[in-house]
Amino acid sequence: MTPIIHIKDVHKQFGAVQALKGVSLDVNRGEVVVIIGPSGSGKSTLLRCINRLEEFNSGQILVDEIPLDSAENINTVRTEVGMVFQQFNLFPHLSVVDNITLAQKIVRKRSAPEAEKVARELLVKVGIPEKADYFPGQLSGGQQQRVAIARALAMNPKIMLFDEPTSALDPEMIQEVLDVMMNLAKEGMTMVVVSHEIGFAKAAADRVILMDGGLIIEEAPPEELFTHPKEERTKAFLSKVL
Amino acid sequence: MDKVEDKRNKVFGGKYFDRWWIMVLAVVGLILLLIFARPDPYQRIFLFVREGIWTTVYITCVSFVLVLFFGLFVALGRLSKSTIVRGVSTVYVEVIRGIPMLVQLIFWYFAFPSVMQQLGHAFNIQSMIEYRANAVTMAILGLTVGYSAYMSEVYRAGIQSISRGQMEAARSLGMTYFQAMRYVILPQAIRVILPPVGNEFITLLKDSSLVSVVAVADMTRRGREFMAANFIPIQTWIMVALLYLVLTLLAARAVTWLERKMKMEKSS
Ligand SMILES: Nc1ncnc2c1ncn2[C@@H]1O[C@H](COP(=O)(O)OP(=O)(O)OP(=O)(O)O)[C@@H](O)[C@H]1O
């Protein structure tokens, strides 16, 4: 079976900073990969290369066997890859329901009633159907992040990328977001998650990847990586977060 | 804070009736008073300048609509990833902002047709050799080219005030750059830029008096003609100034009304 994400020897440079120094990674259909690593190690950059929010300098990335080389391909890939950001990035001028229907209507070309039906179903799924007509500014952080997840899911993506989805949340709201993610994982969604929520990684991840200095240092199933790390840098990092 | 202000403004059965309206009424009242109490010369001045009012309003509004459109175009150019597009729009903005509006208007009316005719001769194109400038068209062109440079800066500041994450979220959902601008960035930026855009409109309205030097019979030019024929400068310019004042006050009022409307839309 071909991997749904194929990353080969990707390099990315920001001026003098080498954010990625040759990263290769394959993610299979239905797999949940959690990426951990110290700040500045290139985790966000790698994630953002997968849907081309960031252009890379060399290497290759195929998503569902589509190379990210032309503008059409990039837009095709983006409709298949949902992304959830640390800062939620909901559209503050639109109601919750409009946040979720906007891209459905203009990208997926769904009719307004059809898009709204999808939106309301997804709000039930993320547990806040009663907030449909609120504005993002009226919701708590955890609720906003769940709307952001629903917004991404509305495009029927084959892959979901999460960049530290709970880092901006108050502690008491972290679990409600992790629960939604956990359910997605159970349903078989392919997920690449940058997160330091070790509990989530242990429960949901098929594979945990440690990045440092723009490279993948170690990858292993969670029970193995967290209990018997092989690399020194993994041990050093885990001693700080565990 | 808004609530307090709204209460103060709500007199006469919930209708907005604030200091702007009082000013407008005062100025209109003064004009009427002058016209009826002293028909000679004020009524004569008014009747003579009256034709210019429409020209001033027409030139201002047409230019402004074009400026709104073209300025956005230039702003997007300045924010473009392409070095060439960015370079061209930056040079345009810097050059235009460094040349007085009056000089630009004179260029479009007096120099530009000459340029066209000479190019016509050089390449033997008959329609260009016979090119004649239409004063109103050239005035609108000049104001549009000039003001778009300023307006593009207003747009640019507004667009840049929206966090980068908004564009990224929109793009990550598969929207194109222009869809993201249209549905996500601009609707948010418009709230930020409405006050400065309103200012630009009022400045444009006032600067439109410059077109009087390029053979456009606007309010200012009609005033000059009346003065030249009748030798009563004080009364003439009092009338012209009052007429401009009514227009700028009305424009300011319209801008405040729009801002308030947007605020209410947002809070509802
Ligand atoms: N837009 C950018 N311009 C310049 N440098 C950048 C940019 N984005 C990231 N970098 C740099 O690239 C490196 C990797 O950044 P990245 O955001 O991928 O790290 P990260 O692992 O996600 O860190 P964190 O845990 O802090 O989010 C860092 O040194 C960062 O300073």
Ligand SMILES: [Mg+2]
């Ligand atoms: Mg990051």
